[in-house]
Amino acid sequence: MSAHTPESTPAAEPKRVAVLAPGGVGGLLAGALARDGRAVTVVATEPTAAHIAQHGLRVDSAVLGDFRVDVPAVPAATEPADVVVVAPKATALEGALERVPPHLAEGALVLPLLNGFEHMGPLRSRYPGAHVLGAAIRVESTRTEPGRIAQTSPFADLDIAYSGAPPERVEGLAAALRSAGLRVRLSDDEHAVLWRKFQFLLATALVCTHNRSDIGTARTERRDDLVGVADEVAAVSAVGGPVLDTGRVVAMFEAAPARTKPSMLRDLEAGRPMEVDALGGALLRAAERVGVAVPVVERLVADLRRLDPAG
Numbered sequence: 001m002s003a004h005t006p007e008s009t010p011a012a013e014p015k016r017v018a019v020l021a022p023g024g025v026g027g028l029l030a031g032a033l034a035r036d037g038r039a040v041t042v043v044a045t046e047p048t049a050a051h052i053a054q055h056g057l058r059v060d061s062a063v064l065g066d067f068r069v070d071v072p073a074v075p076a077a078t079e080p081a082d083v084v085v086v087a088p089k090a091t092a093l094e095g096a097l098e099r100v101p102p103h104l105a106e107g108a109l110v111l112p113l114l115n116g117f118e119h120m121g122p123l124r125s126r127y128p129g130a131h132v133l134g135a136a137i138r139v140e141s142t143r144t145e146p147g148r149i150a151q152t153s154p155f156a157d158l159d160i161a162y163s164g165a166p167p168e169r170v171e172g173l174a175a176a177l178r179s180a181g182l183r184v185r186l187s188d189d190e191h192a193v194l195w196r197k198f199q200f201l202l203a204t205a206l207v208c209t210h211n212r213s214d215i216g217t218a219r220t221e222r223r224d225d226l227v228g229v230a231d232e233v234a235a236v237s238a239v240g241g242p243v244l245d246t247g248r249v250v251a252m253f254e255a256a257p258a259r260t261k262p263s264m265l266r267d268l269e270a271g272r273p274m275e276v277d278a279l280g281g282a283l284l285r286a287a288e289r290v291g292v293a294v295p296v297v298e299r300l301v302a303d304l305r306r307l308d309p310a311g
């Protein structure tokens with residue numbers, strides 16, 4: 001933890017952070033930043049806001065250690081923030097954004113941590129006066145009950161793009177996140193940030209969920225599908241987007257802790273809506289736009305749509 005006082009804060013570091021949707025990812029960031037002395041407000045559903053306001057956030061983290069921290073929590077933002085972390089599932093994004101009105105995010109850095117890429121357009125439409133950053137987080141983190149987060153991966157790494165925002169503010173945000181214990185890499189290439197994570201994520205999410213297994217089992221039993229999805233994402237991306245390296249993703253499959261389970265599989269196991277459309281559907285739509293065949297993704301998405309309460 002760093003000693004964080006207003007006097008020692010460089011001008012570009014965030015002063016007021018709002019975290020929308022304190023689930024596995026949002027709750028981890030809110031807890032980490034609040035523990036480090038940042039002024040964090042959590043914006044959550046009514047019952048979760050009431051619970052966190054009364055009991056604080058409890059984080060049990062392989063990377064950050066176990067701690068509890070008091071954080072103000074509200075069902076709707078009432079104060080401006082200079083950073084707004086956006087972390088609901090894609091299936092809940094539209095409703096969740098109602099809780100942060102655009103005038104309170106005017107001039108803010110908006111840091112979306114959803115997987116995929118289709119959220120970027122709606123966020124930029126809702127917050128035209130904000131700087132919406134391309135970002136991705138590599139972590140395994142679960143909201144086990146309201147206000148309680150179990151972060152189990154040996155990594156919690158963010159990639160954040162400058163996305164045209166004032167560089168000193170993006171660097172200030174990165175410094176705040178690093179000070180809170182997270183690893184952060186900055187990039188000039190928003191598309192590369194989103195699509196590199198997406199290539200690994202889509203393969204892991206679709207195949208592990210389809211196989212109902214962790215990555216250790218999937219990489220033995222369903223290696224062809226893992227590589228097939230990663231190749232298809234690369235083929236779609238190659239048409240006007242970043243060049244992706246399937247070899248890098250295969251190395252990531254090999255290196256991932258065997259027990260890693262993607263959040264999509266954890267949603268299936270818990271009977272929650274899955275992000276099949278936001279992730280797999282997004283790739284199918286992108287593939288159709290650029291005229292690339294993606295038969296492996298098509299097959300897995302068709303099967304998973306039948307199981308997805310989100311439809």
Ligand SMILES: NC(=O)C1=CN([C@@H]2O[C@H](COP(=O)(O)OP(=O)(O)OC[C@H]3O[C@@H](n4cnc5c(N)ncnc54)[C@H](OP(=O)(O)O)[C@@H]3O)[C@@H](O)[C@H]2O)C=CC1
Pocket residue numbers: 020021022023024025026043044045047048087088089090092095096097099113114115137138139140141142143146147263275
């Ligand atoms: N979990 C992980 O390990 C990783 C997840 N991701 C991505 O991060 C994103 C978030 O996933 P994750 O953290 O797992 O999701 P969770 O399901 O853990 O958390 C989602 C949160 O959204 C809240 N929420 C739902 N509806 C609303 C609403 N209308 N208003 C306010 N809050 C709402 C839920 O509230 P409540 O608690 O009250 O139900 C919950 O706290 C996804 O896009 C996922 O793909 C990326 C990398 C890793």
Ligand SMILES: CC(C)(CO)C(=O)C(=O)O
Pocket residue numbers: 115137138139140201204205260261262263264
């Ligand atoms: C695959 C994993 C756990 C890696 O970060 C992930 O990002 C997710 O499930 O959303």
